[in-house]
Structure formats: structure tokens, C-alpha cells
Amino acid sequence: MTARLLTLLAAVLSPAAAQTNVLTYHNDNARTGQYLNEILLAPSNVKTGLFGKRFFLLADGAVYAQPLYVSRVNVAGKGFHNVVIVATAHDSVYAFDAFTGSGIVTQPLWKVSFIDPAHGVTTVPAADVGCGVIPELGISGTPVIDASSGTIYLIAETKESGSRYVFRLHALDVTSGAERPGSPVEIQPPGFVPLTHKQRGALLLANGLIYSSWSGHCDLGSYHGWVLAHNAGTLKLAAVFNNTPNGNGGSFWNGGAGPAADADGNIYLVSANGDFDADSHGSNYGESVIKLSQQLAITDFFAPFNTTNLNLLDLDLGSSGALLLPDQSGSPAHRQLLFTSGKEGRLYLLDRQNLGGAQVGSDSGAVASLDFSNHATFGSAAYFNGSVYIAPENSAMLAFPVAGAVLASLPVAQTPDTAGDHGATPSISANGDQNGIVWIVSVEDAGKLRAYDARDLTRIYDSNAQPADALYNYAEFVAPTIADGKVYVGTFYGVAVYGQTGAAQAVINAVTNAASYATDALSPGSLITLFGTDLAPVTARARATPLPLSIADVSVTVNGLAAPLLYLSPLQINAQVPFAVSPGPTKIVVRVNGTLSAPLDISVRQAAPGIFTDLDGQAAALNRDNSRNSPQNPAAVGSVVSLYFTGQGPLAVPVDDGAPAPIGPVIHAMLEASATVGGVPAEIQFAGLAPGCAGLAQMNLKVPPLPAGIYPVIVKMGGVASNAARLSVRSGS
Structure with missing residues (x-):
């Protein structure tokens, strides 16, 4: 070639698969927070004056859900776009173009709303649930997107006529926001009371199921930690797990983090304050790390030795979610690890194959139980290059190495500043294992975005360093999204978008x-x-x-x-x-x-063929044995040569922009194709797209009778001639 x-x-x-989408909370089902395909942002160029707020995506309510990023969406009637999906507490979902924002008047590509005030359908006021943590309850949990089907899954809460409170699972077409067939479905498993429950955790797509986790409101009244699984295709309820079926509490709120899943489809969650009697063969699992099967049967758990004390002091273990570490952080004895931490400030490293069960006297069943500080953590930790990053409240952000199933007893790095109340959920951007940056959003000064060099946690950017970069307002527990050189931050009024400036x-x-x-x-x-x-x-x-x-x-x-x-x-x-x-x-x-x-x-032009050549003008052509045509390897007279060019014109079957042509059946060009070799017409056996390639055309032509030599080859599509390239010919068959 x-x-x-x-x-x-x-x-x-290239065989490498680029990670260009952010389709779920914290980037993957392990909840690592890693975006490892960032080739632009680096510690050297993320600094005030070179990086800042570029535009703002104004929405109709607070954005607690992490913004999601989908590349190459063929938006109905508007062509291909890279899209940011934004869900609000006002029960709306927006699709914004990821690049064309300007000021705060950017129009969405589409928007859908699940309320209808004229007919008595509204969001749920905080006063109705007696808890003011979220002033308006609509969509709080981060949606999840199935890129293969182009479907957005989300749960919206509404208050309807007669003071009826309803949760619905929606499946939306990412190209238009339209409901998929069978969508939405009302969520009402036996024993579930919508008014006393909140859907704050991120959704999880695994095993062909949509998993949702549930909590109460400020520990008020009677509620349970539910986990529901709905079929992603039909939206039918497939499985139910109740964390405290014979008790109360056990929320899965996790500071907005969602259930995690491993490669085998096991589901991991961390519960908060609630009844616990699993140590005596009971079925209540408050203050526990829980492992569930695909169909939500409990298969293992870990409960700290001081569960009773955690409950009494409101030190929820489940203020954070589970982080599943890659296998290289483990050891032969503990190959698969899970990290979590909670309000107590203790750091836990657990073996996913043997979580440890109920602990007594100490956490001896844990791989590590590090009582490092009394600063609570919320949301999720992040993992990058062998370290776990946590940002506890009113504390420096810390990096703890994990290697050989050993959690370091002291951090290897910490930030020079602190995150305020509720701390932060770190997110990572990097180009593979290089140019790592840790991003957090915290509450101070009405909210700010900060960035740190992942190697030593030196601060490299603070959005409050200049007024133009400030966030509009902080939304609790938000996780920043990094994609293709930009950072998207949910706020109380929409999404602030940061990137390179100047x-x-x-x-x-x-x-x-x-x-x-x-x-x-x-x-x-x-x-x-x-x-x-x-x-x-x-x-x-x-x-x-x-x-x-x-x-x-x-x-x-x-x-x-x-x-x-x-x-x-x-x-x-x-x-x-x-x-x-x-x-x-x-x-x-x-x-x-x-x-x-x-x-x-x-x-x-309608067609504009151009033949690819090397620097010597030799045509990009393959002989019948798929070897490269060259003066040292000429094509035999009468044999068929595949010639590669671009600009073939209209096609018999449409192909998406940038998409590879199918391997089979082949796609033909519609215009008349012809070619000459040395001025002699050649028989054309095929003219169309080169299978497996994007934008590349192929012409299969039979070498006409010519003496051995090097000849100019020219192709025509619809009568439009290409450049002349060199084709090497030998006599004989």
C-alpha cells in the first residue's frame, strides 16, 4: 500500500478503540472516574489565561446529574453532532451541541419535559417530603446511555392530580428525545411508597438491565434501600432487592454515586444508616457493602465492626459508593478489590471475592481498614495510575497508592487547599497514563472548579481566580465530565463548559x-x-x-x-x-x-475522483493476490487490479458520514465508471466504496493488453477524470 x-x-x-463517550456516572461501570483519551488538556496548559469558562448551557433547573457526552449523534433534521445530555431537577432533559455554545443563550438541539402544570403534573416540592436537601425533586440521579441502541435511560419523579407521587423509567431516543416503544413505565414494586423515597443514585446499565438504587429523605419516616432491575429492551421489572425488608432504612444515596458492576455482571452497593441483623441470619443490611447477583440475590456482604456506632452517630457508611479497582492493583491472594469510605472517614479495601461478612471487634475481614481521619467522604473516589483519590469534606484531597492489594497507610500526595462541606467527587483526565489531571467541584464561594496535577496534586487551576470563570452556583455532589478537551460542570442553573481559551x-x-x-x-x-x-x-x-x-x-x-x-x-x-x-x-x-x-x-462537484499515490506517483493499487502493485511487482495483463481513490460521487446505498463501508454486501457508485491504462480502456468490474474504510473508494479493473511497462492510469466517474497515477504492468497471465 x-x-x-x-x-x-x-x-x-487502527485497532485501538478510542474512549470518546461518557455514557454513565464516573465514566465506567467500575466508577473509576477515568477519561483516558484526553489528548489536549495537560498540566502544562490548564492554567488561568490559557484555560477558562467558554460558555454556559442554561437549563430550567438544577443539574445534580452528571452531564453525559455522546459523540456522532445524528440529530433528527440537524445532522451529526457531538452531544451533551443534561437532566434537571425540573424534570427536563436537554441535548446540547458540545461545541457551539456562546454566552448563556445556547439553544438545545432538542428538549423534553415530563411535567404538565396545566394538567396538574409538576415536580415534587421539598416541603412535601419534609427534607430540603434538594429543593425541587424531578430528575436527580444520573441517567445512563446505551450507545449501541442510542437510548437514554432516566428516572423522573412527578406530583400529579390528587397528590399522587409517581416515579417513571423513561427510555429516550438520543437523536430526538422521543420515547422508545413501551416507554415510560411506572415504578411501583410491591411495598414501595414513592413519597418516602428518592432516586438520587446514578443508573447502571449491565447484563441487559437498568439498575436503579433508592434512598429515603433525610432519614425520615419508613423507607428502605431498594435496588430495582428493569429490562433495557422492554422496561419490564425483572428483579427487586430490599435492603431492610424486616426493618427500616439502609438507603443507597451515596452522594449521587450509583451501583458498580464488575466484568462478570455482579453488582456492588454501599448502604447507609439502617437496621442490621445479617450477623444473626437476618435479612437487614444497613451500613454494609453488598454484592448482588445479576438478578439481585445477595451473594456476599461486609459490615464494619462498629456498625451500631455508625448508626447511632449518623456516620453513614453509604455516603459514598463503591469503586472497583483494576486487577493489577491486587495480589494472588486478593485479585479483585473494592474501595469505599464513608462519613466516619475510615478507608476500606475489600476483596470482591470474599467481602468479609459481619465484623466483630475489628475489621479483620477487610483487606484494609484505615482509620486515617474523621473527615467524611461523599460521592465517589477515583482511580488512576495505581492510586485512589479521595476529596473528604473540609480536608485536602488525598492520593493513596494501592499495589499488591496493599493500601498505603499514608497518602503519597495531598492538595495545598481543602474542599469545603461535602468534599468533592474527583474525576480524572489523561492521555493514557500521561498528563493526568484530577478535577473537583466544591461548594466554596458558591462553587468552583479546580484542577490538580495527578502526580503530586499541585493545584494548576481554580475557576475563582478570575471573575469570568466563576460557576453560576453549586449543585450538591456534582461530578465534572471531561470529554475532548472540555470540562462540563452541572450547576444550579445549567452546565458551565470550560476549555482552552485564547x-x-x-x-x-x-x-x-x-x-x-x-x-x-x-x-x-x-x-x-x-x-x-x-x-x-x-x-x-x-x-x-x-x-x-x-x-x-x-x-x-x-x-x-x-x-x-x-x-x-x-x-x-x-x-x-x-x-x-x-x-x-x-x-x-x-x-x-x-x-x-x-x-x-x-x-x-457531484464527483471528483482522485487516485492515491506514493511520492513517486505510483498508484495505490493491489494486484490480484492482494500484494502492492509496484515496478518490482507489476500486474499481469488480463488480471484484475484494485485501485484506491476518493470522490466517487453518489452511492446506491446511503452511508453515514465517517462510517466505514460494510465488508459485505459492497456499496456501488451510481455514476458511470470508466478507466484507461496507457490510454487503453480497461474493463471495470466494480466501482464503489472500499469495504471497511471511511471515505475511500475502490475500482476493480482488468489490465488491458499492453506490453510490459509503467503506464498512466486515469479513472472517470460520471465523465469527470482523475489525476494520472502510475500502474506497473507485465505481459503474460
Whole structure:
């Protein structure tokens, strides 16, 4: 394969799977908080003056749920977008474009609301439940998204006519917000009283089921720690677990964290104040770490030795959720570990294969029980590069190494400042194991976003360092979301979006066919190359298909439509023209860190074939044995050669922008195809998309009768000729 084509295909066919989406609370079902595909943000450039608040996504209520990020959503009637999903306590769900915010007037791509005040359907006022922790109860738990089906799952609470309180599980189409068939379903398992319960924990998608965890309101009245499992396809209730069936309490509130799941589908939760008698063969599991089967049968548990004291002093073990550590942190004796901590401030490391049961006198059944401080933790810890990060309230954030199933007795690093009441839930951004940053949102000064170098917890950014970067208001227990060079923070009024600032304006000097470098050979679906200055802050490429709409906070639009990206650098971008761009005059724009280039006028043709070549002009072609055609390996007369180009024109079957063509059946080009080798017409056996590739076309042609030699090959699509490339031919069959 030739050098120029290899450069492009490296972006398309890499076996690495890029993590570009944030589909669940704290990024994964283990709840590690890691976003490891961040190639732009680094400790060297996250600082005041280079990084700050870019725009604000105004919503109709408080955003307690972590914002979720979905790339390449084909929004109904609006084309492909990278989308931020925002759920509010006012019972609304928004889909915002992740890149085009401006000020605080950004319009959503779509919005749905689950209230109807004119017909008596509202959110639930805090006064109705007697607990003012959340002033308005609507959607509090973080939704979860199934990328394969494009479905958002969430639970909304409403107050309806006759003072009827209702929870419903909704399944929404991510492209439009429309309810999926069978959605919503009312949540009312036997014995469940909606008014006395709250759905604060994040939802979990595992085993084809949607798991939800439940709590009471400020420990008031009669309530239980419920876990429900609904079928993700039908939304039918599949399983129920009650933490205190013969008692009271045992909330799963966890500071907004949700149940965790391991690779085998086991579910892990941490309960709060409540009755406990599992040590005497009872069925009540307050103040416990609990392991459940896929169908919610309890299979193991851990209860601290001082459970009674925790209950008496309101020191909920379940103020935080469970963090499942990767296997490399374990040992032969304890291969799979779980970390948690609670209001007491004690840190627990447990063996997931043997949690330890009810402890007496000490926590000897735990791998570690570290009574390090009396500062409570809420939400979730995070894990990165061998350390667990916790941000207790009114304390420094701390990093504790875990290796060989040993939790260090002292932190290896701590921040120079403290988080206020309720502490914070750390989130991690990094490029693999490099450039790690720990992000937290805490309550001080009406809320602020801070960032720390993950290596030593040196503070590198504080949103309150300059007025323009301040959060609008703090929403309790929020976890920041990092995706593609930006940080999304839920607040009491919407989502603040942070990223690189002060970027130089990109300048586009030329746009060419990516194969021929001709400026007049651009067509819908073809690969193109942009040349200019300040086109990107880094050099990077797409890591998988479908191709991303942005890389490192850089995007390209053609006639306002997002162009999938293959490669970018300060001087060059390779992209694909969206199929929906109409032939004729149009404009192309590059957005770098929110700053738009001046538009460049270009002309798009119905077809514009360009043959890929190497630096010597040799065609990107494969002989019939799939070996590369070259002067040393010519194709036999009468044999079939596969020639690779771009710009084939309309297709018989539509293909999404940036998506690879299917391996089979093949997709044919609709325009008449022809080719000549050395001026002699060649028989065309196929012209269409190259299977498995995005934006790449393939023509299979039969080498015409010619003497041995090197000949110019030219293809035509709909009568439009390509550049001439060199094809090596030998005589004989």
C-alpha cells in the first residue's frame, strides 16, 4: 500500500478503540472516574489565561446529574453532532451541541419535559417530603446511555392530580428525545411508597438491565434501600432487592454515586444508616457493602465492626459508593478489590471475592481498614495510575497508592487547599497514563472548579481566580465530565463548559482532494486536505471508525455540517466532506478551541475522483493476490487490479458520514465508471466504496493488453477524470 494512502488509513483502521463517550456516572461501570483519551488538556496548559469558562448551557433547573457526552449523534433534521445530555431537577432533559455554545443563550438541539402544570403534573416540592436537601425533586440521579441502541435511560419523579407521587423509567431516543416503544413505565414494586423515597443514585446499565438504587429523605419516616432491575429492551421489572425488608432504612444515596458492576455482571452497593441483623441470619443490611447477583440475590456482604456506632452517630457508611479497582492493583491472594469510605472517614479495601461478612471487634475481614481521619467522604473516589483519590469534606484531597492489594497507610500526595462541606467527587483526565489531571467541584464561594496535577496534586487551576470563570452556583455532589478537551460542570442553573481559551484564529489557505491535491476535485463523501496555519493545537489522528467529528477541541464544518476528521496538525487537517453537502459553491470553517476561522469559499462537484499515490506517483493499487502493485511487482495483463481513490460521487446505498463501508454486501457508485491504462480502456468490474474504510473508494479493473511497462492510469466517474497515477504492468497471465 502506498505512503499517502497509508497515512490516511492509519487513522481509519487502527485497532485501538478510542474512549470518546461518557455514557454513565464516573465514566465506567467500575466508577473509576477515568477519561483516558484526553489528548489536549495537560498540566502544562490548564492554567488561568490559557484555560477558562467558554460558555454556559442554561437549563430550567438544577443539574445534580452528571452531564453525559455522546459523540456522532445524528440529530433528527440537524445532522451529526457531538452531544451533551443534561437532566434537571425540573424534570427536563436537554441535548446540547458540545461545541457551539456562546454566552448563556445556547439553544438545545432538542428538549423534553415530563411535567404538565396545566394538567396538574409538576415536580415534587421539598416541603412535601419534609427534607430540603434538594429543593425541587424531578430528575436527580444520573441517567445512563446505551450507545449501541442510542437510548437514554432516566428516572423522573412527578406530583400529579390528587397528590399522587409517581416515579417513571423513561427510555429516550438520543437523536430526538422521543420515547422508545413501551416507554415510560411506572415504578411501583410491591411495598414501595414513592413519597418516602428518592432516586438520587446514578443508573447502571449491565447484563441487559437498568439498575436503579433508592434512598429515603433525610432519614425520615419508613423507607428502605431498594435496588430495582428493569429490562433495557422492554422496561419490564425483572428483579427487586430490599435492603431492610424486616426493618427500616439502609438507603443507597451515596452522594449521587450509583451501583458498580464488575466484568462478570455482579453488582456492588454501599448502604447507609439502617437496621442490621445479617450477623444473626437476618435479612437487614444497613451500613454494609453488598454484592448482588445479576438478578439481585445477595451473594456476599461486609459490615464494619462498629456498625451500631455508625448508626447511632449518623456516620453513614453509604455516603459514598463503591469503586472497583483494576486487577493489577491486587495480589494472588486478593485479585479483585473494592474501595469505599464513608462519613466516619475510615478507608476500606475489600476483596470482591470474599467481602468479609459481619465484623466483630475489628475489621479483620477487610483487606484494609484505615482509620486515617474523621473527615467524611461523599460521592465517589477515583482511580488512576495505581492510586485512589479521595476529596473528604473540609480536608485536602488525598492520593493513596494501592499495589499488591496493599493500601498505603499514608497518602503519597495531598492538595495545598481543602474542599469545603461535602468534599468533592474527583474525576480524572489523561492521555493514557500521561498528563493526568484530577478535577473537583466544591461548594466554596458558591462553587468552583479546580484542577490538580495527578502526580503530586499541585493545584494548576481554580475557576475563582478570575471573575469570568466563576460557576453560576453549586449543585450538591456534582461530578465534572471531561470529554475532548472540555470540562462540563452541572450547576444550579445549567452546565458551565470550560476549555482552552485564547487560541489563535486558524487560517485556511487551501482545500484539496486528499489524493490528488487538486483544489477543484472536492465532492460529497470525498476525503479532503486543508492546508493553513494554526489549524490545531496538537498533532493527532482518529483512532477508530466511525471517524470523530472533533479531535482535541478542533472541528471542521462544510456548509455548516460537521466534517468527520482523520488527522490534524497545526498546518494540515484531513477530513471527509459530509454526504449531505450539495454540489456548488460552499464554505468551509475550522473551529479551534471555540475560535472560528474565516470561512474559505470552495466549490463542490457531484464527483471528483482522485487516485492515491506514493511520492513517486505510483498508484495505490493491489494486484490480484492482494500484494502492492509496484515496478518490482507489476500486474499481469488480463488480471484484475484494485485501485484506491476518493470522490466517487453518489452511492446506491446511503452511508453515514465517517462510517466505514460494510465488508459485505459492497456499496456501488451510481455514476458511470470508466478507466484507461496507457490510454487503453480497461474493463471495470466494480466501482464503489472500499469495504471497511471511511471515505475511500475502490475500482476493480482488468489490465488491458499492453506490453510490459509503467503506464498512466486515469479513472472517470460520471465523465469527470482523475489525476494520472502510475500502474506497473507485465505481459503474460
